[in-house]
Amino acid sequence: MAKKLKILIFPDPRLRKVAENVTKFDKCLENLAHDMLETMYDANGIGLAATQVDQHIRLVVMDLSEERNEPRIFVNPMYEVIKGHNMFEFEEGCLSIPGFNEVIARPDKIKLIWQNLKGETLHDTPEGMLTVCIQHEIDHLDGKLMVDYVSALKRDRIKSKLLKEFKRF
Numbered sequence: 660m661a662k663k664l665k666i667l668i669f670p671d672p673r674l675r676k677v678a679e680n681v682t683k684f685d686k687c688l689e690n691l692a693h694d695m696l697e698t699m700y701d702a703n704g705i706g707l708a709a710t711q712v713d714q715h716i717r718l719v720v721m722d723l724s725e726e727r728n729e730p731r732i733f734v735n736p737m738y739e740v741i742k743g744h745n746m747f748e749f750e751e752g753c754l755s756i757p758g759f760n761e762v763i764a765r766p767d768k769i770k771l772i773w774q775n776l777k778g779e780t781l782h783d784t785p786e787g788m789l790t791v792c793i794q795h796e797i798d799h800l801d802g803k804l805m806v807d808y809v810s811a812l813k814r815d816r817i818k819s820k821l822l823k824e825f826k827r828f
């Protein structure tokens with residue numbers, strides 16, 4: 660049975676750790692992926708990176724379907740921006756920054772490479788939501804957050820509001 664994990668909230672310093680590559684494709688990895696999906700569905704999110712549940716390996720889960728029945732798992736995801744891309748603006752949210760949405764501009768054409776739970780390599784040139792979402796999640800694996808795209812003033816405002824709201828640091 661998958662279990663719900665605790666999601667780290669900004670400005671928790673553990674959200675800044677850079678995640679390690681996954682090298683073992685074992686039951687342990689599979690269990691973590693399923694626990695992360697459970698956690699993501701429970702929180703009503705569309706994506707979650709292992710970093711957000713204090714597991715510092717390159718693992719991302721996602722479900723972009725309206726019916727919430729198309730779980731996707733990305734191990735060691737990477738992307739390259741395709742030449743001739745445009746910047747696409749989208750209002751993003753983040754389970755680690757509850758209550759805040761930010762419009763962020765990201766490249767709209769990428770080549771995405773990842774592995775599945777068996778360690779098989781897959782690739783895709785996604786369109787739409789997946790393009791934005793996977794860039795957001797890979798940022799998490801690199802210790803980068805949505806708030807890094809806004810002004811320092813705004814970031815400090817978000818930080819003090821969340822510190823007040825989640826007195827657990």
Ligand code: NI
Pocket residue numbers: 752753754755795799
């Ligand atoms: Ni996020």
